[in-house]
Amino acid sequence: DQQVKQNSPSLSVQEGRISILNCDYTNSMFDYFLWYKKYPAEGPTFLISISSIKDKNEDGRFTVFLNKSAKHLSLHIVPSQPGDSAVYFCAASARETSGSRLTFGEGTQLTVNP
Amino acid sequence: DAMVIQNPRYQVTQFGKPVTLSCSQTLNHNVMYWYQQKSSQAPKLLFHYYDKDFNNEADTPDNFQSRRPNTSFCFLDIRSPGLGDAAMYLCATSTRQSGLTDTQYFGPGTRLTVL
DSSP states (O other): OOSEEOOOSEEEEETTSOEEEEEEEOOTTOOEEEEEEEOTTSOOEEEEEEETTOSEEEETTEEEEEETTTTEEEEEESSOOGGGOEEEEEEEEOHHHHTTOEEEOOOEEEEEEO | OOOEEEEOSEEEEOTTOOEEEEEEESSOOSEEEEEEEOTTSOOEEEEEEETTEEEEOTTOOTTEEEEOSSSSEEEEEESSOOGGGOEEEEEEEEOOOTTSOOOOEEOOOEEEEEO
8 A cells, every 4th residue: 555656767857958857746634745855875854845835936947836625735946957867756645643664655756857 | 074884894604604784873772773775665664673673574584683782783694595695784864853753874774795
């Protein structure tokens, strides 16, 4: 039972264009969402998060959008840079019932071409 | 720099031979987690410690055990590794804040190979 799904295993974009990574979830108890970035041979690093009381959070080139009714969130990277090439994981937490435990998606490999 | 360290980075063991993976942190975080990640799959939480309180996930096999002798160190013991236990093992830490979800900080992982 995959509660967090990233349906695109890979995405390729041109440098300077927008990258949009998508994530869907099924558990309505999830109330906090995070994106992590992972380079090869390194652990995931925290990128950006959003609480369920918001529908948008922005940090520099990175913006996360949350659509609770659709149980969908997306990460926008504008403009994309070659250094953004990595695997991006979506994660979710149900603070009331599960505390700080995170449920991860399978990841999307982003490749930004120069 | 404060960080999460995992040793070794690569571990090879034989089928059925016990193995221990190590995690240490200089962040002074009170929560430590162990995840298993198989190729092209989501990281899967095995268990976590909140201070000294051990929290096992319901579907974590008994073959996997953990120890946390102090705040800084946490160990993952695999008592009898099978071929299906070959994976990347990720350690993470966080600090519990009331009303907030903790950002988890990950180590680089240990790649376990079972022969």
